[in-house]
Amino acid sequence: MSANVFLVPIDPENFDRTVRSAVDLTEYDDRPDDLADLDEARLWAVDDDSGNGSTFERMSEGDLLLFYHDGEYLATGRVGTTFEDEDRWVSSTFWTAFPTTRVYTVTDFAAVSAPKRAVNAIFDYSKSYTPGFMRVADSRVNADLSSIESAIDHYSKRNA
Helix, strand or coil: CCCCEEEEECCHHHHHHHHHCCEEHHHCCCCCHHHCCCCEEEEEEECHHHCCHHHHHCCCCCCEEEEEECCEEEEEEEEEEEEECCCCHHHHHHCCCCCCCEEEEEEEEEEEEEEHHHHHHHCCCCCCCCCCCEECCHHHCCCCHHHHHHHHHHHHHHCC
């Protein structure tokens, strides 16, 4: 059972295009083999220039993803398939100014609205801490992943 949590910064335009709304892959005969059996998928990636290759390599199916932008967590999801897209098909087909080879699918997507300080409290970070793309250290993950998702969802509904 996976217990990794990843904090994932997003570019809203690209995120809306391929995560908030699933991509219909049936229109693309040239898609990578890793996507060949999927009719649709939510797609995201790690910026190749970020130096986070080792973090990407630690991603496993079922890991928790917490997406944020501009001081707010906007969505949760789970890691589906991870793959190296050497031809950069995904980034050149769907994203603007985001060339990357380290791609993953997102499952169990849920829109949320939780301020950074609330999520930071879950992991015992300072209220103002703003992470880059990162895996939360095991010592900071003190609950199972579904409990973390539930806490963020509860906070989101309570403050809607």
